[in-house]
Amino acid sequence: MKLIHSCLCSCLLLLASFADAQYVTDYKRTADMHFARGNYYSASQYYEKYLNSKQGKNVESRYKPYTVAMKTEKQDKDAITYESVVYRLAESYRLFHDYTGAEKWYAKTISFNAQQYPLAALWYGVSLRANKKYMEAEQQFSDFLSRHSVKDEYRNQAEKELDGVRFIQQQLNAPVSGVSTQIMGVPVNQGGANYAAVWLENEGLVFTSTRPDSLQKHVSGDPYMNTLYLYAHDQVKKLPLTEATATHQGVASFSADGQRMYFTRWQLKNAKNMAEIFMSNRSGDKWSDPRKLSTGVNMEGYSSKQPFLAGDYLFFSSDRPGGAGKYDLWYTTVDKDGNTGDAVNLGLTINTPEDEEAPYYHTASQLLIFATKGRTGMGGFDLFQSRGALASWTEPVNLGYPINSVKDDIYFFSSSTLNPLAKAYISSDRNSVCCLDVFEIKKLLLNLSGKVMDCRNNEPINGATISLVDTQYNKVLFTGKTNAAGVYTFELEQAGPYKVIAEWQGYETRSKPVLFRRLSNRDTIDIETICLEKNKPYPVNQPVILKDIYYDFDKATLRPESFPVLDKLAAVMKEYPAMQIELGAHTDSKGTDDYNHVLSEERAKSCVNYLIQMGIEPSRLISKGFGECCPVAPNEINGKDNPDGRALNRRTEIRIIHY
Incomplete structure (x- = not known):
């Protein structure tokens, strides 16, 4: 089950792995066995032992990939053995998230036959990106895409990774986010993986851990189990919840009153983690025996995990059919007794063909925050947010740096009822070789x-x-x-x-x-x-009629009742010393065109001359006669004179050229 791989923290399996093979001298066979079981940390150790052994060094010494001379059958076999071990070693380091080791060995694999190891450049680029070597990573992704023309999940991932390294550089140069992320200290982050922290009101911080005191005797040979812990008063203790033999349990969510808990149990079956969601009710200081949720949530043959309870709805992640691909986010209704209904997919706005996991819903702000590998991000799982409710969501937005990093960032939880980023927790392996740690998010005021x-x-x-x-x-x-x-x-x-x-x-x-x-x-x-600036009294470049401007009949002489209007215009022009205007006069249709044009020109000049007398500079004034052009009302209606229309057409306008 993805990301719980970090919780298993393969490096903690070293003791058991060595115990299984303490007398084994065939390091390669032992490494292959651990690789097949998904125990990548132990596989890497035995592949390293093989390459450093006499047998491995002999194979390496006979490995001459650029030799053109005739090779012996032994040399061909040695070449195949050496290349396969180096590639498996690089894969082992990558799969338990030791990208430093992965980078070292993938650097060798890219010189191998690209047809034999077609994904080497892709995984080398992923390792470089995780190690913050963005330009080199970009080159590897580009090289892979130039050779891998098939439209499949690997090409899609390379394209997304290529976008991602550019996104990383954009994020690192982006404005301040307003939040800080800080790894929590001991005793929360202590020994193994520590993740999926949630705040239990009046109790403390509940989280999942593989710390050594979670040691159990069971048939799987895995001595370190994921278990729920409570951190309070600077002390960590196990949550008093019944544990199942050879079964991991963690990633809890609680009802608002703290009396009901939903959590995940999972086991490794046929090299695959199979997960189911359980429920338990508080009984005094303890929790009732866990009860598996109905088949509406736990579908036979598929995994359901990472529950989050928000009121009457339970969000979770599942790889069941009917989704967009791999793990999708789903929800179901919850009744007063904690029973659940059928699962409903959150839809294609949220889900992608890749993995969506660890849903969290902040009711007050209607924000869904979740982890995904299916969108452009900084690398691995990135945290995204979307606003909405059940069937309607906005396009998810990356929470950005420093909440996200170039490694996996998942399991968001906020203890703030107002602002989800005011006080929150995430889980990330940004500071670790193998495992998730709990980080605290705090707002920067x-x-x-x-x-x-x-x-x-x-x-x-x-x-x-x-x-x-x-x-x-x-x-x-x-x-x-x-x-x-x-x-x-x-x-x-x-x-x-x-x-x-x-x-x-x-x-x-x-x-x-x-x-x-x-x-x-x-x-x-x-x-x-x-x-x-003060509101402009007139719009720019639009004609405005000056009401109450009157002239003597058939003349350009201004009548005294026009002076207050022009005085006000002069005052405005003095208030705006850069203001330049065009003063235009219009006539009605009585008289010839030439006569009306001359009359309108003279009337416009009369207004300009008055403004000059009021102290306005001539350079700021333009006069223009329009004659009977541009009527605003009909001069005649059905061939008959329209005195009211002609009265409207006899007008004086100003047009502001600029202020």
């Missing part, structure tokens, strides 16, 4: 600060309304006011695609994006100063 000024005089604006908007969801997160110095501040729990909007009565609304940068010791984001 980011102070957002900026200033609002008046564009005309650079004076601060006191009392402007400031809104912080999440542009991804077009949602206002906070509102506030500027102080006497024009300054505003917000306290953020996390970075995001935000903008700040500034508003003040009588002024144009303006906004600025919030640009996050990687912060070192500073925790304040300074927003570029927002400069507000």
Whole structure:
């Protein structure tokens, strides 16, 4: 069962492996046996022993891949043996996530016959990526794609990995995330794998571990079992839950009142982990004997695992048929007694042909957070989030660095009811050779600060309304006011695609994006100063009719009742010293075209001359006569004179060229 491979932590099987073969001198045969069983740590140790043995060194010494001379049958056999051992050794290291060892040996395999080992470049690239050698990894993925033209899962993975190494570099140079990730210390992370931490209210932290005190006697020969533990008051102790012989159990989820628990039990059967989900009820200080959930959840012949209870619904991961491929996320209803119904797939918005695992649902924010290998990420399992409920989900978004890393990141759980990233736990092998550790996510309180000024005089604006908007969801997160110095501040729990909007009565609304940068010791984001301008009295490049402009009959002489309108226009132009306008006059259809054009020109000039007398510079004024052009109403209706329409057409307009 994927990712629980980390929980098994193959390196812990070394003692048992050596015990099985302490008298065996045929290291290769022993290594092959462990490889077939899925015990990759022990396989790697015995392949190494073989290559360092006299027999192995003799085989290596006769291995001459570039020799053109006639080879003997013995040399051909030695070449096959040497190459197969080196490739199996590289595979063993990769499969228990020791990418340093894997890189070393895959580096040798890429010189082998590419037809014999067609996936060597792909896995070499994966190892390089896990070891943070992104440019070299990109080259290996490109080389693999150039040779592997078949559209299959390996080509799909290489394409995704190629996108991934570019995504990694983008993430490492991305703005600050607003959260920190820190590995938890002893006694939580102590000996073996430690993962899938959940907060049990009024109790402590429940997590799964393969630490040495989980030693059990059983028939499988595996001495280290996954078991549930409780961390409280700086001490770790086993959860008082009945254990089954030769069976791992862990990855728990609890009801809101802490009285019911769902968890996973799994066994290795025919080199494959088979998992089922169980339920237990609290009984005093202990838990009742676990009861396996119905076939609606646990389908015969398939695995169901990693339950998460959210109200009346149980989310889980399963490789049952009817999904998008491999492990998918599913849900089922839960009644008051804890009984479950039929499983429903979460759909193709969430699930991919690859693995989706470890679902977590934050009810307050309607966020589904899960791990997947099926989307572009930083490597291995990445954590993604999607907003929605059961049948309707938004496109999943990568949680990014530092929550995700170039290795596996899985088992998200938040102990915050408001913001899932305020206080959370994840499991990751980013700091480990073989196994998952529990990491704590904490919010970085980011102070957002900026200033609002008046564009005309650079004076601060006191009392402007400031809104912080999440542009991804077009949602206002906070509102506030500027102080006497024009300054505003917000306290953020996390970075995001935000903008700040500034508003003040009588002024144009303006906004600025919030640009996050990687912060070192500073925790304040300074927003570029927002400069507000007064609302423009007229739109730019659109004709505006000046009402109450009157002329003497059949003349261009302004009548006195026109002066207040032009006085107001002059005042506006003085307020906007760069403002330039075109003043245009229109006539009705009475008279000839030439006469009307001349009359309108003279009337427009009369307005311009008045404004000049009011102190407006001539260079800012343009007069234009339109004659009877461009009526706004019909001068005649059905061939009859329309006095009302002609009255509307006799008008004076301004058009703002610029402010």
